Amino acid sequence: xxxxxxxxxxxxxxxxxxxxxxxLLDAHLLDSEYSLSEVRTLYExxxxxxxxxxxxxxxxxxxxxxxxxxxxxLEKDGLICKTPSEEDARATLISLTGKGLKVFKTLNxxxxxxxxxxxxxxxxxxxxxxxxxxKSIMDILQHK
Amino acid sequence: xxxxxxxxxxxxxxxxxxxxxxxLLDAHLLDSEYSLSEVRTLYExxxxxxxxxxxxxxxxxxxxxxxxxxxxxLEKDGLICKTPSEEDARATLISLTGKGLKVFKTLNxxxxxxxxxxxxxxxxxxxxxxxxxxKSIMDILQHK
DNA sequence: AATAAATAGTGGACTTTGTCCACCATTTAT
DNA sequence: ATAAATGGTGGACAAAGTCCACTATTTATT
Numbered sequence: 001x002x003x004x005x006x007x008x009x010x011x012x013x014x015x016x017x018x019x020x021x022x023x024l025l026d027a028h029l030l031d032s033e034y035s036l037s038e039v040r041t042l043y044e045x046x047x048x049x050x051x052x053x054x055x056x057x058x059x060x061x062x063x064x065x066x067x068x069x070x071x072x073x074l075e076k077d078g079l080i081c082k083t084p085s086e087e088d089a090r091a092t093l094i095s096l097t098g099k100g101l102k103v104f105k106t107l108n109x110x111x112x113x114x115x116x117x118x119x120x121x122x123x124x125x126x127x128x129x130x131x132x133x134x135k136s137i138m139d140i141l142q143h144k
Numbered sequence: 145x146x147x148x149x150x151x152x153x154x155x156x157x158x159x160x161x162x163x164x165x166x167x168l169l170d171a172h173l174l175d176s177e178y179s180l181s182e183v184r185t186l187y188e189x190x191x192x193x194x195x196x197x198x199x200x201x202x203x204x205x206x207x208x209x210x211x212x213x214x215x216x217x218l219e220k221d222g223l224i225c226k227t228p229s230e231e232d233a234r235a236t237l238i239s240l241t242g243k244g245l246k247v248f249k250t251l252n253x254x255x256x257x258x259x260x261x262x263x264x265x266x267x268x269x270x271x272x273x274x275x276x277x278x279k280s281i282m283d284i285l286q287h288k
Numbered sequence: 289a290a291t292a293a294a295t296a297g298t299g300g301a302c303t304t305t306g307t308c309c310a311c312c313a314t315t316t317a318t
Numbered sequence: 319a320t321a322a323a324t325g326g327t328g329g330a331c332a333a334a335g336t337c338c339a340c341t342a343t344t345t346a347t348t
Contacts, residue, residue: 008259015166022159022166023205037305054325061167066306068327090314090325115152119284127285134278140263141271181334198296210335212298234296234343 007140014133021118028114032107037062039111041070042096042104045080050095052085079103151284158277165262165274172258176251181206183255185214186240186248189224194239196229223247 026036034042037060044056057067071094074080079100085091096104122130170180178186181204188200201211215238218224223244229235240248266274 007263008256011259011263012255015169018162019166020205022163025159027205035304052325061164062305063307064326065308065328069306072327085325088315088325092326111156112152115155119151119155122285131282131285134282138275138278141266141275179333196296206334207336208297209299209337213335216298229296232296232344236297 010133010136010140014137017129017133025111025114025118029111032110034103034107037066038070038074039104039107041067041074042079042100042107045094045096046101046104050093052091052093054091056094074100154277154280154284158281161273161277169258169262173255176254178247178251181210182214182218183248183251185211185218186223186244186251189238189240190245190248194237196235196237198235200238218244 029036029039032039040060041056044059045051048055053064053067053071057064060067071080071082075082078097080094081097082092082094085093173180173183176183184204185200188203189195192199197208197211197215201208204211215224215226219226222241224238225241226236226238229237
């Protein structure tokens with residue numbers, strides 16, 4: 001392994017840098033009617049097709065009661081539907097409704113555009129900084 | 145510019161991936177007596193040596209009233225001191241006290257160790273995933 | 289010089305996000 | 319048959335952060 005100090009410093013610098021970028025994206029996304037966690041929940045249901053609450057919970061690293069409430073809102077808005085699992089009467093299976101899929105796709109598209117705009121507007125200086133950070137980290141990982 | 149769809153998708157995939165990693169780090173750091181924002185505030189004061197509240201605010205993208213409260217706590221704990229600015233009577237200059245520097249260094253070291261541990265324990269699969277994400281993004285930026 | 293507008297910061301009230309805990313129902317293990 | 323684990327809900331609460339109104343200066347405008 002190469003010099004640990006440098007590697008760690010580099011990763012922390014990248015974290016600060018990238019946390020900032022993600023923060024900006026997240027902030028922009030907040031105009032929507034749905035919170036970040038709600039959108040993320042829709043995403044998890046979307047890719048899982050038909051999932052249990054506990055699976056979403058694990059994927060998102062959130063508390064089950066919080067998830068329960070997120071799901072409640074999404075259900076109230078008619079974006080998801082719950083059906084009792086046939087194998088396990090404790091569990092309910094969650095899936096997107098037609099409306100849910102539509103809303104998800106809309107939000108997703110908005111997010112794509114956001115990112116696209118970010119890429120287009122990223123000043124060259126920031127781009128170079130990002131690339132340099134990434135190079136260092138790749139270097140660290142490949143030599144560890 | 146290359147295929148936009150792919151580029152945007154790739155960046156979003158990386159965001160999800162890296163948000164997860166950062167989340168883990170942040171969660172681990174929470175054992176400390178100080179919150180993430182408080183530590184970040186100490187960091188900003190540390191690198192700025194002697195700064196105004198408004199500078200920290202801009203760097204951290206947080207509300208001024210929230211920062212005011214963060215500073216109040218740090219001051220109460222004797223980690224920072226405020227002195228009225230001589231050029232501008234509206235402003236106060238903020239700097240770390242001896243104790244503040246000591247605490248910051250301790251927290252900083254803990255954070256370093258955290259990252260170090262993360263690197264050491266990152267499964268090869270995750271490492272490769274990270275490197276692949278980064279390669280794609282660098283590729284995107286360099287061809288845009 | 290007088291006043292309008294901008295800048296720096298504080299504190300009250302509030303919202304959002306998320307956790308902890310107690311609880312019910314069902315299922316699996318002993 | 320019963321203990322323990324799993325899946326989920328809801329109450330109470332904590333943490334993080336925003337919005338707004340206010341004070342005190344400072345800078346710009348007439």
